[in-house]
Amino acid sequence: GAGVSQSPSNKVTEKGKDVELRCDPISGHTALYWYRQSLGQGLEFLIYFQGNSAPDKSGLPSDRFSAERTGGSVSTLTIQRTQQEDSAVYLCASSLGFSPGYEQYFGPGTRLTVT
């Protein structure tokens, strides 16, 4: 079946511009997660959504980052006024339920380069 998809796969943007990254989770998965993978670093948790509950934003690195999840399905991660340190691979994952025992299925990621 279809896995988690993300778009675009690559994005090059100029410093100061806004970008939107999209994630389509697996149908029926109630939990959705955003991570960031910087070069040589481990994955950094950004935000998660569980059903219709308010998202846990505690991992967002700054107020330039925001995320939405419409209708409990598709999610967009928005980075305003991008900076060079925002360059990274942004990974989205979804899981059937919200507990660590539910496997998180990851998308292929969006590689963001801020010039």
Next chain:
Amino acid sequence: GEDVEQSLFLSVREGDSSVINCTYTDSSSTYLYWYKQEPGAGLQLLTYIFSNMDMKQDQRLTVLLNKKDKHLSLRIADTQTGDSAIYFCAASKGGNNNDMRFGAGTRLTVKP
């Protein structure tokens, strides 16, 4: 130090066993995971172990957990060239706090 640490590189010969090590700092971690990332692909969960277990075996994979030392290892028996990838160790506390902490990943290179 980082929450989850692992060595960055490992090189083995085809047919040998690979052992990838990981240490974590949070003793309340309940679930420990190993993920595999192949080039151009997303992370794939290989296996996970609960903190009340000390070993889990799944075909060629063996996970060992030393909870006292907060040390986790992944052993791949009879390593094949297709096992070449980056392997990520991760830990989470469980409950409502699904804040998985990942290591930086170990790049495994399998030489023929």
